[in-house]
Amino acid sequence: MxxxxxxxxxxxxxxxxxxxxxxxxxxxxxxxxxxxxxxxxxxxxxxxxxxxxxxxxxxxxxxxxxxxxxxxxxxxxxxxxxxxxxxxxxxxxxxxxxxxxxxxxxxxPFKYDAKELHDAMKGVGTSEDVIIEILASRTKAQIKEIIKAYKEEYGSDLEEDIKSETSGYLEQILVCLLQGERDNATLYVDTALALQDAETLYAAGEKIRGTDETQFITILCTRSATHLLKVFEEYQKLAGKSIEDSIKSETHGSLEDAMLAIVKCTRNIRCYFAERLYYALKGAGTDDGTLIRVIVSRSEVDLNLIKAEFKHIAGKSLSSMILVSSILI
Missing domain, CATH: 1.10.220.10 (Annexin)
Structure with missing residues (x-):
């Protein structure tokens, strides 16, 4: 450099x-x-x-x-x-x-993620978007190390702390993400099971009045990325709309954010982080915490690839947008 x-x-x-x-x-x-x-x-x-x-x-x-x-x-x-x-x-x-x-x-890296999670939950209020970002984008092995680092640094159980700070379906999806089950990656995809999952999601949302959130949570949090990509493809055929559009119409708030984060990380994790950076810089203020966290945590992983996605989304480079941001002081 x-x-x-x-x-x-x-x-x-x-x-x-x-x-x-x-x-x-x-x-x-x-x-x-x-x-x-x-x-x-x-x-x-x-x-x-x-x-x-x-x-x-x-x-x-x-x-x-x-x-x-x-x-x-x-x-x-x-x-x-x-x-x-x-x-x-x-x-x-x-x-x-x-x-x-x-x-x-x-x-x-693991202590930094643990610190960010701890900071997101301490004091008044909870920064749910930080917890969602970290848990939705880390691998099973990484989550295991984060849980260990959190215990060592703060003498507390990460899962219990998340349970104490969240509730309902958001708590359920975050606890499921902590288990790291969707990282059981395999190139083999059971097409019949993928179709069955797509039908289950369709039946749990678009096909009925109301939404069976638990079905969405179970499938999104326990299936591998390769399997989910096939599920999303089959879902599009069944519903005539993307899984993202269905999630937006069937859920709201932090649960919607968590589900969309999982889908985006499954489809293209670099694009997900590019979007996080873009929205951190867009508008009157700057989300300094997200800007710092993403750049630091991905600098030795895939930041150059994220920068390429950022330019595609924003139409300008990440560095040029950082330069014009006025809140980083």
Whole structure:
């Protein structure tokens, strides 16, 4: 990656711009440094935060040009050399969304997801969209690690916390997603079962007055992606409309959001995240939390591919829309 000059832009926007020039492969924007040595990086960060003032540019130069695994080694070296926790040191020196983004970079992926879930449920109200995004887009193996990290970090059971913060069909679908059953991927699709599932969904929604939400939840949360794609195809033939349109007409609120997230992640997970970024930037304000979370969590997975989908949806690049957003301060 190449560090772009900050000029009059705020620090958060500068960090995001780093991903504009990422040269990673297989969709990755962040690849890490070659000939990596955590000791000098830790020393650079210590010097950047020592004394009066903070050298924010030095922090950007180090942390945004290292992979997550390398950042974990830097944190360990920082603790070993200076006896201080790097995340706590960064929190004490930085502020606002710049702090939020830099600290996000320092968490391991599973701990970061656990943190985002915990933050979504603490205090007054619950950020249901954050919980939906994470649980609908992670694999079975990832969810298992997130549950473990959540327990280790907060001493609480993720499923029980979700149950205490949600209710009804939303609670049911989120708990089902926690089980990770739909990740039992296979290239083989039982066409007869797919047709049966499509008929079940049709009978549970468009064919009757009212909606049998449990049938939708069961099928969407327990079938593999390859199987669901065939179900969606058969459903279109039966209902004469897409499964998305039926969900929109049969459900509402957070349950609708959760079902649509599952469908979108099944069809094209990069398009799903591109839409999340687009709506985070669209309009008068900016959803900084979503912007930071998606870019950080996907930077070493498929961010370059997400950026391509974003440009298709928005008609402009992700970096250009970030630059004109006015709330990232």
């Amino acid at each position: 190449v560090l772009l000059p900050c000029g009059d832009w705020n620090k958060s926007q500068c960090v995001f711009l780093l991903w504009k020039s990422g040269t990673g492969t297989e969709g990755k924007s962040v690849m890490g440094a070659l000939n990596f040595d955590p000791a000098p990086d830790a020393q650079t960060l210590y010097k950047a935060m020592k004394g009066l003032g903070t050298d924010e540019q030095a922090i950007i130069d180090v942390l945004t040009k290292r992979s997550n695994m390398q950042r974990q080694q830097i944190a360990k070296s920082f603790k070993g050399q200076f006896g201080k926790d790097l995340i706590e040191s960064l929190k004490s020196e930085l502020s606002g969304n710049f702090e939020r983004l830099i600290v996000a970079l320092m968490y391991s």
